[in-house]
Amino acid sequence: MQQPKNTKYRKAHKGRIHGKAKGGSTLNFGAYGLKAIAPGRVTAREIEAGRRAITRHMKRAGKVWIRIFPDVPVSTKPAEVRMGKGKGAPEYWVCRVKPGRMMFEVDGVSREVAEEAFRLAAAKLRVKTKTVTRMGDGG
Amino acid sequence: MSNIITINAETRQNQGKGASRSLRREGKIPAVIYGGDKAPSHVSIESRKFDKEYKQSGFFSRLFDIELDGKKVRVLPRDVQLDPVTDKPLHIDFLLFVEGAKISVDVAVNFIGEDVCVGLKRGGVLNIVRRSVELLCPVESIPDMIELDIANSDIGDSLHISQIILPDGVSPTITDRDFTIATIAAPTVMVEEDSATGEEDEETEKLADSASSNDTEGESANSSNED
Numbered sequence: 001m002q003q004p005k006n007t008k009y010r011k012a013h014k015g016r017i018h019g020k021a022k023g024g025s026t027l028n029f030g031a032y033g034l035k036a037i038a039p040g041r042v043t044a045r046e047i048e049a050g051r052r053a054i055t056r057h058m059k060r061a062g063k064v065w066i067r068i069f070p071d072v073p074v075s076t077k078p079a080e081v082r083m084g085k086g087k088g089a090p091e092y093w094v095c096r097v098k099p100g101r102m103m104f105e106v107d108g109v110s111r112e113v114a115e116e117a118f119r120l121a122a123a124k125l126r127v128k129t130k131t132v133t134r135m136g137d138g139g
Numbered sequence: 140m141s142n143i144i145t146i147n148a149e150t151r152q153n154q155g156k157g158a159s160r161s162l163r164r165e166g167k168i169p170a171v172i173y174g175g176d177k178a179p180s181h182v183s184i185e186s187r188k189f190d191k192e193y194k195q196s197g198f199f200s201r202l203f204d205i206e207l208d209g210k211k212v213r214v215l216p217r218d219v220q221l222d223p224v225t226d227k228p229l230h231i232d233f234l235l236f237v238e239g240a241k242i243s244v245d246v247a248v249n250f251i252g253e254d255v256c257v258g259l260k261r262g263g264v265l266n267i268v269r270r271s272v273e274l275l276c277p278v279e280s281i282p283d284m285i286e287l288d289i290a291n292s293d294i295g296d297s298l299h300i301s302q303i304i305l306p307d308g309v310s311p312t313i314t315d316r317d318f319t320i321a322t323i324a325a326p327t328v329m330v331e332e333d334s335a336t337g338e339e340d341e342e343t344e345k346l347a348d349s350a351s352s353n354d355t356e357g358e359s360a361n362s363s364n365e366d
Contacts, residue, residue: 025223037224061326063264100223108264108326132226134270135194 001044003093004071011087012072017041021100029065030105031134032114040127041094042103044070050121054104057117062108070095097127144192145204145211148182159230168228172205172214174235182207189228193219197247199271200281202236212236215244215278240278243312245271247283248303248320252290258323263294266324272300276309287320297322 017039027033034050047070054064070093077088097103104121106114115131122129151158151169159169168186173179182205192198198219204211213236220230234242248270253259272285285303292298299317311318 021223026221035224061262061264063266063324063326107267135196135198 001048001093002066002070003044004069007071007073010073011075011090015072015096017096017098019098021098024067024102025100027102027105027132027134028067030063030107032106032109032111032118033067033102033132034104034118034121034129035132036097036101036103036125036127037099037130038128039099040097040125041072041074042068042070042097042125042127043074044093044095046125047095047103049124050104053120053124054106054117057120058106058109058113062106062113065105067102067105068095068097072096102132103129143202143204143213145206146184146188146192148184148205148207150208151181151183154181163229168231170231170233172207172212172233172235175237177235180207184231186228189231193228197283200244200246200283202278202281203233205233215242215281236278238278241275242278243273243275244281246274246281246285247271249284249286250289250321251286252288255290256292256323257290258293258296259289261294262326263323264326265289266322268319268321272303272320273312274305274309275312276306280306280308282306282309289321289323292323294323294325 021036025035047066047068051064051066058064072094073090074092074094075088076091103125104118106117109117111133118129118131148170149167151162154169162169162183163186166186167183168189170182170184171179172182184205192201192203199216201216203214203216205214214233215236216231217234218232219228221227222229248267250265250267253265256263256265259265274282274285276282282305285305287298287303289298297319298321299319300311300313301317303320305311
């Protein structure tokens with residue numbers, strides 16, 4: 001699973017996800033991509049599950065790029081603990097994804113294989129997605 | 140150079156985001172034509188006609204004729220702004236064709252010989268570093284695409300700009316180095332996953348074995364009870 005090696009601060013504010021993606025919204029590496037069309041906090045587990053789904057379906061042919069990184073720590077309070085007494089301990093890492101963000105890219109496989117791999121990966125993610133194809137490849 | 144396609148355009152009276160948004164609602168795309176000695180002109184074009192052309196490869200290295208107020212102007216597309224979610228064009232920049240001028244254009248690279256490539260047959264992946272190359276060329280002779288033969292390339296090989304024969308008068312804008320266009324990379328191998336799946340498989344096998352042995356024991360116990 002992806003997570004930062006070291007961070008400036010241990011805990012982060014929850015924050016809100018506003019607007020559309022400003023960058024990282026085009027295909028930069030592969031011929032096919034999985035793009036988010038809704039906002040959400042995608043966890044490191046989901047990213048890893050998506051990556052595994054893609055590589056397994058592609059039978060380790062081709063190449064996969066992950067275009068998002070979970071750099072926001074999410075803290076939770078233990079069970080049966082009263083409110084207050086400070087913020088809970090960091091539990092997992094998330095990536096704040098805005099609509100339009102390219103999440104995965106693949107290359108070196110056919111369109112059918114890429115689309116099926118992305119369909120399987122999208123089932124692991126909490127955000128709505130769509131598959132995009134590089135311009136000139138009929139997309 | 141392939142045949143030049145004509146796109147109809149209308150002059151825009153109002154500029155700004157409000158006017159542009161109303162244009163988009165009508166199925167048009169705001170655009171600007173600039174270059175030469177003339178002042179830039181703000182126009183709008185039909186999105187349906189434009190989308191068809193835009194989806195074809197080599198769009199930014201093809202010349203177009205824009206019919207504006209009964210006159211035809213020759214242009215080269217320079218930039219297209221896209222909506223990040225829908226990927227629909229929001230605005231287009233066209234550069235006015237000026238005869239005799241030399242311009243830098245991104246020309247698409249076409250890879251040939253993928254079917255017979257030694258490296259790809261061995262399971263390698265064509266890792267494209269540059270899908271297009273910035274070339275300095277006369278406006279009259281912009282190549283549609285440049286071809287790179289990868290038939291004899293093996294895993295680990297790099298393909299550079301020096302391996303491409305460019306037309307006369309055309310040169311790459313990067314001249315200080317022999318830059319890479321593509322490499323034949325080894326396929327993605329997940330060593331951790333191998334061991335993890337192996338362990339998982341072993342575990343599931345063990346579980347299955349124990350379950351089957353339990354079943355047989357249960358059956359034997361049942362049978363003994365019946366007896």
